[in-house]
Amino acid sequence: MKVNLRTQINDREIDLEIEPRLLLSDLLREHLNFTGTHVGCSYGVCGACTVIIDGKPARSCLTLAIQANNCSVRTIEGVAASSTFDRVSSAFHQEHGLQCGFCTPGIICSIVALTESGKNIAEEDIDKVVDGHLCRCTGYVNIRKAAKKAVGIYQGDENAR
Amino acid sequence: MLGETRYVGSSVLRNEDQRLLNGNGNFLDDIKISGCQYIHFVRSNIAHGIVKSIDISEAEKVAHITKIYTGRDLQGMLQSMAPSKADGGIFEEKLFSTMGDQDAFIRREDRHPIVVGKVRHVGEIIAVVVGTDPYVVEDAAELIIVDIEEIQPVVDPKNALEAESPKIYDHWEDNRSLHLHVRKGDIEAAFANAHTVVKRTFHSGRISASPIETRGVIAHFEDHNEKLTVWSSTQIPHPVRTYLAHSLNLPSSRIRVVAPDVGGGFGCKAIPYPEEILCSLISIQLKIPVRWIEDRLEHFTSSIHSRDQFHDIEIAMDAEGKILGLRDDFLMDCGASNPLGVVQPYNTIAHLAGCYEVPAMDVTATAVVTNKVPLSPYRGAGRPEAVFAMDRILDVAAQELGLDPFDVRRKNLVPSESMPYSVGINYRDGAPIVYDSGDFPKCFDTAVELLQSSCDTDRRRDESGRYIGLGAATYVEGTGIGPFEGALVRVDETGSIHVAIGACPQGQGHETVFAQVAADTLSVDIEDVKVVTGDTDAIPYGWGTLASRSAVVAGSAVYEAATKVLQKVKIAVADEWEISPDDLLAQHGRIFVKGTPAKETTLEEVAEKFSPGGDYAQKFTPGLEEQIYWEPPTVTFASGVHIARVAVDADTGAVEILTYIVVHDCGPLLNPQIVDGQIAGGVAKGIGAALFEEICYDDNGQPMNPNLMDYILPTNDTIPDLLIEHLETPSPLNPLGIKGVGEAGTIPPPAAIANAIENALTEIGVEINKVPVSPKYLLNQIQKTKEAKL
Structure with missing residues (x-):
């Protein structure tokens, strides 16, 4: 079963069918090639995967991609601009x-x-x-x-x- | 030596920063190769046992799974990871031949990259799952049923020595993997004549390097040209290539190993690993690129651990507090294997006397194998253990004598007029230890002055009732060990300078520091220099970045290669102009006759004439390039002093570091800002080892805290600003006069901080015998002391 994700990532409109269990960090790194978001522990301790969701910093390894539905996500690549x-x-x-x-x-x-x-x-x-x-x-x-x-x-x- | 410098000695900002800041770094997991499949390793969750069966039938049925391998499938295709010269064994023969003790030995087992039969620690690889989806390979792995017949695990290293202990390697006569013995002077007389003898046991806990980037491997065998390319998050691409060549039976010329941007190493990425071999083999077998990224649990259960030494140390002192003799018998729990052999235990022996004059010493080291993750050097590599034992026993002795520990320390320092100072034992490269440079008393006095000017040293309690104490520790560090490092320096036909070195960085700023050296040697703008690292195709031989060696060994190689390039330039130009090469000057990329600057050419024009077919190429060797392999005669000794001032809450066991002072001598600083950064990072690791970090195993050999929530790394709130000063006494052993700095900061903090805690709690009378001094340990010690007084 796949779910539909609509979100904005670094000012880009994203409309994708994804697995519900897909992590936001993996969506960014593996599917969208925003590899500046790094994964150090995958359980929210180290903070390397931090991105900005709707203006607030968030651990992308603890966030399911689908949780970013209708949100605005900025990675380091977006921040750098x-x-x-x-x-x-x-x-x-x-x-x-x-x-x-x-x-x-x-x-x-x-x-x-x-x-x-x-x-x-x-x-x-x-x-x-x-x-x-x-x-x-x-x-x-x-x-x-x-x-x-x-x-x-x-x-x-x-x-x- | 360098003449006029524009860059060396300045805090040139780093060339590598831009890409790392804006997310364009190229770390292992950022490399995307089309068609690449994912590898997941099934690892043992049992510490000691025999694999009876592995049932992969359900896992094989999962969609997106390409192949599952077990040890039996791969056994015949691999040579075992036999110890070779690539892993530090290069100096061992010489060391043992000079040790002069018949009982000294080392046993090194052939490690197999995947379990065949016996499991020896939780985390060993049992099966490999290959598939097209990173989530699904993990799903499939969960369906694999591994039946292991358990054997009683060996967890306590002291029990491992007992005759009835189960054996880790059945063909060994016991669990000892190493025994070393080093003596100097008349130790019996020293103890017989002593005014005071004190003896204690000190334990440096088992810790993990824990770089924020874990390990990872991508292997890509291309059938069309039979070339294997392996990207690995490693500190040692060239030795990894050698290992792969032997294990896979491939010519090393058909293997390229690349270390891309590496997110921290600290020693845990400085040995070849089974995963590098298995990924490569599977890429060759399946003819597809494959990748594996270590997860944090795997880091704790398969990347090497370090420290874990128990010292029974005894010191003989005269009434004035001068050291007469030192005995130390230490035990190292090296886990299931000892990949780097003597490096860690012998480093401990070689650095035990440290900055002090010790007329007689007798040191024995024993390592045992147990059912834990293998032990190998981590930043500090045997030295923090030595300093923890030595500088703690000095404080205990001072207390026993009723003397001030700072005074006792100062009194025993090797005097500056004794430099160069022969210690009387050998280093692990077999050469006699000679402190080639340094001024220990000046270092110490500078640290004490810094302390006195920065805080009220008489204050013993703070407003909330916490106890305040001071502790010091000193250290020497043999840096810049061989066997060699290489540099290729080329001026291309556009005048741009290409520098390739074998030593590859994990954050140390090689692209900047070695560009500084090359730019000043050739007298060109630093913007014209590009440094390439971490690629076995860029330079044929290399060793790696570890052991505080790159600045010294690779730096000397860059300097020598660039010097030869400049000589080549001058000889060719002088020949054309019919003058002596000595009449030529090179400045900012221009070559001209001294005193006649009108007659000039540029490096670019010279390089063009050296291109094959060009004027100079006809007459001299083509190509304006030189490749040098620089071999240090032996190590050069950095040294220093740390002082910690701490506040201890005796109700909670919490320790806060109020002041931390570092005075360090690594010779002339190539880049002061980078040197200070290395020291600060090292000190933070030392603070972690002193207060927070310890890997704990239960009686079944199960790791109890293999995650970053229960294994506590230092955080921002636990590391104070540091007061750092430098002495810059040059080393006579290399052309730049430099000494290494990578590990220095990590070495003395456990001793300095433990001394400070003990000093703070003088009123209660607590003794600190191990690190980390966790709140739990400290409260226990306080409780025990109070009960003993009742």
Whole structure:
């Protein structure tokens, strides 16, 4: 039995017959080739698969594709085309906020969602967002710096060129 | 040595970032090949037993299933994964010949990539399901009925040594897989003359590397040209190629192994794995591309684990707190096999004395096999265990002597005037250990100054009643081990610089750092340099990125190859202009006569003349390229000091790290920002090992926490900002004067943090004998101490 999925992914209208058990992460990666969404644990702990659904960050590995019916989904590929992305990505680049880069797209999606929420962002908000992602390379120090720089509450390391 | 540098020594921003930030990274699972089928491995859920039958009849009927294989089907088509020079065995012969102990031995079993007969740990591969749908291969796997006759499992490594213990390998006389013994000085006299002797047992728990990207393999055998291409999330593409060639009986020239973007490795991707062989074999058999992506449960039950050493360590001190002698007898639980042999246990032996002068030592290592996942080096590789034993016993000894542990440490450091310092034992490459460079006292003093300027060191309680304590640990690290790494440097006819190296990155920034080295050596713009890594077709020989070695070994290779390219340029141009090559200067891609800049050519023009058929090609060898394999004489020693300041809640057992100080000496920094990033990542792993991470098995050999909810990785809220300073004493052992940094941060945190916790709880009198110091362990120790006092 297949079900019909109508959704918007990165501004693209999707109309597909899918298996009800298909995960959103697999729909994105295997069917639509949005491979920037990474799967690290497949049970919602690591946060690498985070995408933005209707403006809010969500674990795509814990979301059935059909749950995104009539929603608007943005993956890192969609986020990368947005105006907020440049500021966030250049902060991560300048502050060495990524090493292997596998967890990075999920973190960027969470930060971008926070930035776009319209909320007045304090340091604790950034910490809370980063708390929800596992990174095994950076030790988080530079992720915190980068995220704070991206939202304008940290000036950064002037030694970097 | 490099002359004028524009890039080396600067925090050049990374070339690899753009694609990783915008989702265009090319990780293993992002590679899509048309017609590729999915592989799912059926793994043993029993720790120890004999496979009696495997019933695949129902599974075979499932739609979309192409083929199911068991061990019996594949047995005849494979050589076993016999230990070879590709996996660290290269130094073993030399090491054993220099150890001088008749009882020393290593037993290494031929691992079969798929179970035939006996199962030795939960997670071993029993059957392989191939199909066209990733969900359906898992459905079918659930229909396979595996009947295993259970044998009593061997779980406790101490029990494994007992005569009545069941044996993991029936043809072995016992469960010992390795025994090493190293001595120096007069140990009996040292203990006989001691003012104080203390002895303790320290356990470094079993942990998992847990990169956020798990392992994965895509194998594609193309029948038309009989070429096997294997993409693997590995740290060692060249050794994997060697393994595949032997196992599959293929010429290695018909195999290409590619490590694409790799999402973290930390050692767990630094051995060849059964899955690489099985996927390749099945692609050859079925003549289709196949893929396998490890899931997180598989990572915990089939990717190597690490640490798991029990040290019985004893130290002899004089009344002033000087070390007279050290005895250590340690046991390593290496799980069902010991893929890298002596690497981890011998690293522990070689680094045990660390920064300290130890006149006499006697160290014995025994490894046993048990029914757990095999043990192999993970970031730190035997050194955190050594430092945990050594720097803990020093604190215990200081307490016994009534001395300050910081003072005792300082007093025993190898003095700077003793450099280079001969330790008196050999490294695992068989060469005598010589600390080639460094200034341990200066490192230590710098760390203490940083501590004093950053916090109130006299404060013992905080406003909520938590106990505050300080702990230090020091370390040396042999880095940049051989046998070699290669670099191919080519200037193409457009003037663009192509650099190919065998060492492949998993986040360390190779595309940036080696471009810095090449650009400065050739004096070109860094934008003109492109670094290619992780492809066995790009350079014929290679080793890999592990053991804090790439900057040293591959960096030296890039420097030497680029230097030779520049020599070639100068010789050819000088010949044409009828001057001496020494009169030529290379700057920013231009070649000109010193003092006469008007007479010039460009690297691009020179490269064109070197193209086959060109003017220079006729006279010299065609192609403006050089390939170098750089072999280090032995390791070069990095060193450092960590200090932790912690707050301990004695009611909950929670530990918070308030201040964390790192002073580190890896020689001149190629890219300071990347070096600091390596240290920060390493320290976070060290904090994980100190406080959170441990894989637990029950008495049946079942892993009790093989998931990221119960196996606790450090999160953002548990890692403080670090205070990092560098000493940059150059190494005399390589042309750039550098020492490795990849593992350093991971080495001392368990010791420094455990020392700090113990120091915080002085009032209660708690002793810390193992890591991780989980809240449960700490509360137990507090309870035990209180009860003992009643």
